[in-house]
Amino acid sequence: MTSENPVVVVATAEASPGKEDEVEQAFRKAVRAVHTEPGCLLYALHRDPRSPSTFVMVEKWASAEALATHGKAPALAELGGVLKGLLARPLEVRTLTPLPEGDERLGQV
Numbered sequence: 001m002t003s004e005n006p007v008v009v010v011a012t013a014e015a016s017p018g019k020e021d022e023v024e025q026a027f028r029k030a031v032r033a034v035h036t037e038p039g040c041l042l043y044a045l046h047r048d049p050r051s052p053s054t055f056v057m058v059e060k061w062a063s064a065e066a067l068a069t070h071g072k073a074p075a076l077a078e079l080g081g082v083l084k085g086l087l088a089r090p091l092e093v094r095t096l097t098p099l100p101e102g103d104e105r106l107g108q109v
Helices: 020-034 064-071 074-083
Strands: 007-014 040-047 054-061 092-096
Touching: 007 064, 020 040, 020 054, 020 074, 054 064
Parallel strands: none
Antiparallel strands: 007 054, 007 092, 040 054
């Protein structure tokens, strides 16, 4: 791990109608692989109960370098290939800088 600050990523995917199960399974497979990548501190899949076609991945990486390595890793390349044709719109990815405050266990992802 480097001395850099951690990086948080929130990625949102909307499955095309009827493709929800395929999208979920693709993400589930990726989660298992990504958890073994260096610098992965969190890689957690969520589903929006009000919009079951919407999946949200919350990620935390030890550094920008670890995130960059993840971006070139086989698991992400495979996920991108599987998701082609399954999403209603392009994946939305936000990279965030944590601003911890208060209790260190509660004030940051």
